[in-house]
Amino acid sequence: DAGVIQSPRHEVTEMGQEVTLRCKPISGHDYLFWYRQTMMRGLELLIYFNNNVPIDDSGMPEDRFSAKMPNASFSTLKIQPSEPRDSAVYFCASRTGTADNEKLFFGSGTQLSVL
Amino acid sequence: GNSVTQMEGPVTLSEEAFLTINCTYTATGYPSLFWYVQYPGEGLQLLLKATKADDKGSNKGFEATYRKETTSFHLEKGSVQVSDSAVYFCALSEDSGYALNFGKGTSLLVTP
Numbered sequence: 001d002a003g004v005i006q007s008p009r010h011e012v013t014e015m016g017q018e019v020t021l022r023c024k025p026i027s028g029h030d031y032l033f034w035y036r037q038t039m040m041r042g043l044e045l046l047i048y049f050n051n052n053v054p055i056d057d058s059g060m061p062e063d064r065f066s067a068k069m070p071n072a073s074f075s076t077l078k079i080q081p082s083e084p085r086d087s088a089v090y091f092c093a094s095r096t097g098t099a100d101n102e103k104l105f106f107g108s109g110t111q112l113s114v115l
Numbered sequence: 116g117n118s119v120t121q122m123e124g125p126v127t128l129s130e131e132a133f134l135t136i137n138c139t140y141t142a143t144g145y146p147s148l149f150w151y152v153q154y155p156g157e158g159l160q161l162l163l164k165a166t167k168a169d170d171k172g173s174n175k176g177f178e179a180t181y182r183k184e185t186t187s188f189h190l191e192k193g194s195v196q197v198s199d200s201a202v203y204f205c206a207l208s209e210d211s212g213y214a215l216n217f218g219k220g221t222s223l224l225v226t227p
Contacts, residue, residue, distance in 0.1 A: 042219030091158055106158030
C-alpha cells in the first residue's frame with residue numbers, strides 16, 4: 001500500500017482565498033483524522049471520521065474550516081476564507097477500527113502558507 | 116480532560132549519550148500511551164506503545180514504562196545515534212476513544 005497520501009505538499013496562497021487540502025487514507029482503514037501542527041500549539045486534532053461520518057469536530061477552529069469525506073477513499077479539508085494565522089502543516093492520518101490496534105498512519109502533510 | 120505534557124526542547128546530545136525525554140499525562144480513565152517520532156519532512160510514525168500500568172514499550176533501542184503512580188511515560192535510550200535526530204511526541208488515547216491527544220513534541224538533535 002502507498003500509505004496515506006496528501007496533496008498538495010506545499011500550498012502558498014493569499015489571505016482571503018479558498019484553500020482545499022486533500023487526503024487519501026489507506027485502503028481498509030475506517031477512521032480518518034485531520035491534525036494541524038504549529039510551533040506554538042503543537043499537534044492539534046481538528047476533526048475525525050468513522051466510516052465517512054464526522055464523529056468529533058470540536059477541534060475545528062471556526063466556521064471558516066470545513067471537512068468532508070464523501071467516500072472511504074477521499075477526504076478534504078477546506079478553509080474559506082484563509083487567514084495568515086492558518087499557516088501550519090496539516091496532517092491527515094488513518095487507522096483501522098480494531099480495538100487493540102491504535103496505530104495511526106500519517107501522511108507527509110501539507111505545508112500551508114497564507115500571505 | 117485528557118492531556119499530555121512533554122519537556123521543552125530542543126535537546127542536543129552527542130552521539131552515544133543517554134537520552135531521557137520526560138512525559139506526564141492527565142487522564143480521567145485508563146489511557147493507552149504512545150511515543151511517535153517525526154523525521155524531517157515526514158509525517159509521524161509510531162515508535163512504541165504501552166496499554167496498561169507497568170507495561171514497558173520498546174523499539175529500536177528506545178524504551179518507555181507506563182507509570183500510573185507518577186502518571187508518566189518517559190522515553191529513554193541508552194546510546195543515541197545521529198540518525199535519531201527527530202521530533203518525539205508523547206500521546207495518549209482514552210480507553211473508549213479513538214483519537215490521540217499529542218504533546219507539543221520535543222526536538223532532539225544528536226551531533227557526531
